[in-house]
Amino acid sequence: MSAIVDGVTLKDKLLADFELQKTAFFPDNPVLSGFRNKAAEAFKHLGFPTKKWEEYKYLSFEAFVKSELNHSLTRNSTGNVVQNELMVDDANNLFLIDGFYDEKLNQKKEWPQGVIVSSLADAIASKNVHALMHLGMHTKTDTDSFIALNTALFQDGLFVYVPENVHIEKTFQIIQSSTENEPKLIQPRILIVAENGSSVNFIHLQVSSNNNETTLINGFTEIVVGEKASVSWYNVQEVGKKMGIVQTTEAYLQNNAKFETVTVTLAGKLVRNNLTIVLKGTHCETHLDGFYFPKSGETFDNHTLVDHSMPHCESNELYKGAVAGDGTAVFNGKVFVRQDAQKTNAYQSNKNILLSEDATVNTKPQLEIYADDVKCSHGSSTGFIDSEQLFYLRSRGISESIAKALLLDAYAAEVINKIKHDSLRTKLSEVISGMIQQIK
């Protein structure tokens, strides 16, 4: 194969992969193969995004689509324990290595009656009714390249099912890591179903253990939150310098459901998060917060969508970023308040601090309101560190660098403090402090 392959070739290669395996991957499940076919068609039509696409205008996937990425089709479990500074030790660990549920690392545990924690491929193979009822059933597979690609070609991932009124106290820590050997495309698929009245909490760590290869992770997570159920989802991303992540996370909330999510992006060449929260029932409550810290050579892009379609729901969104060196941050936050969504409370705020003259921020809050009895607000700000605050601290004998670090720690803490898992919050604060101290 030639050293430089143009973008079409990766697309072709992936479509060829699809043709090869479509008869092998659960041929006896017509529903699944039906929507995989549809997704493959969509991807064939869409291809990878380019900067000409409005939704992807600040991102270049060239480094990935022009490299010789191989689709990760095989399990590469080394059985090696993944270690990362951000891993907490008071959670139930679930490892996904190269997108595959790792049986060796995931010790079998006794879960409460009816709880399922398994490989997604296994759940499909065993025709788990809950998995098949929800997998891909709430999303649109034909409008976004990455959803289409993941749907057409995912091999495995994670399935967690929490039955009615079951409360799982101990947090699940999903550790997504990759093995090093070659440039590849990894496509984990995660399905979480929290039935009515249940509660469950997750940490979703996207890390790389010494991965210096060009790797693109195209993850898709679907979270179904039943009536009066409560789910928290903390997404933490810290991957290698040549790695990219496109992480699509969609949550679907039924009546009186609660969903809290915090997305923290700390390292990676290119990270794009597509977070969609659909409030399908009344009296839902959701909190979506984020902190991103791109440094030189890094581009972090958060696209969020909160879709209020029913009345009496509340959404609160706070995304904050600090951008160092020649790093780039993108924030695009859509809030839709549809005609029937009366008595909606929807708040959105995006704040950015530029730590250098070369840093770039593109921010676009979008509030679209079609109901007339709602309370909504949004705001966005981008600036340098407040010079008055800095002078105040320095006037007390604190050096400029430590004063800046104090201010940035406090700035990040407003988001990090939303995380209710104590040890994760502590670890993140420490890691972010350390990163701040590295900045000149």
Place this chain on the structure above:
Amino acid sequence: MLSIRNLFARVEEKEILKGFSLEVKPGEVHAIMGPNGSGKSTLASVLAGREDYEVTAGEIIFDGKDLLELAPEDRAREGIFLAFQYPVEIPGVSITNFLKTAINEQRAYRGLPPMEPKEFLQLMKDKKAVVEMDTNLTNRSVNEGFSGGEKKRNEIFQMAMLQPKLAVLDETDSGLDIDALRVVANGVTRLKSKENATIVITHYQRLLDYIVPDFVHVLFDGKIVKSGGKELALELEEKGYDWIKKEVALS
């Protein structure tokens, strides 16, 4: 201790201090009074090292060091403290963390090890008593949501914690009711010693009922036009600044 000689300073191309001179010795309290726009706050900002202010001529020598050569933090470490006219709110930084950092940075500059946590807590407790500061206030973020009086009290509390050689109080009386004024002034008076000095910058005489100055200077159009004892403040209060303006015009 402090020697300001023939100082000229400007902000945004506008000359504000025009030949300001002042000598301050340990143990002294100097009051600098003057009408609005005379250059009082500029003097405070120049002493603390605010970057928007440009010194075009003159010198400031503090304990034998050229103050104008020093960064704001080094001035503080040398023992200068500015009580701000408008203290800044710093959300997310607790007063405790802020002061611990400041004290230890100052100690490091003087070659001292960080303060023991126990000692720090005791110091906090003692100094809170001096300014009658609510215990809960120190757990909060610096000045965030503080009333005007609380902010000024917090300035004096920081001064008490940092124990500067020279404190510059910039309009500390502005926005204070009479009770808060008394507390703040008592705090300043209790912190006075033979080794340290205070410059009180104020528009009104009333603060000087509580903080009795050794010298009163009248600042007008960027320089001191009249100096005297504490009775000068009373005279100003009685006659107003127009009296000074006329005197200056005559001379």
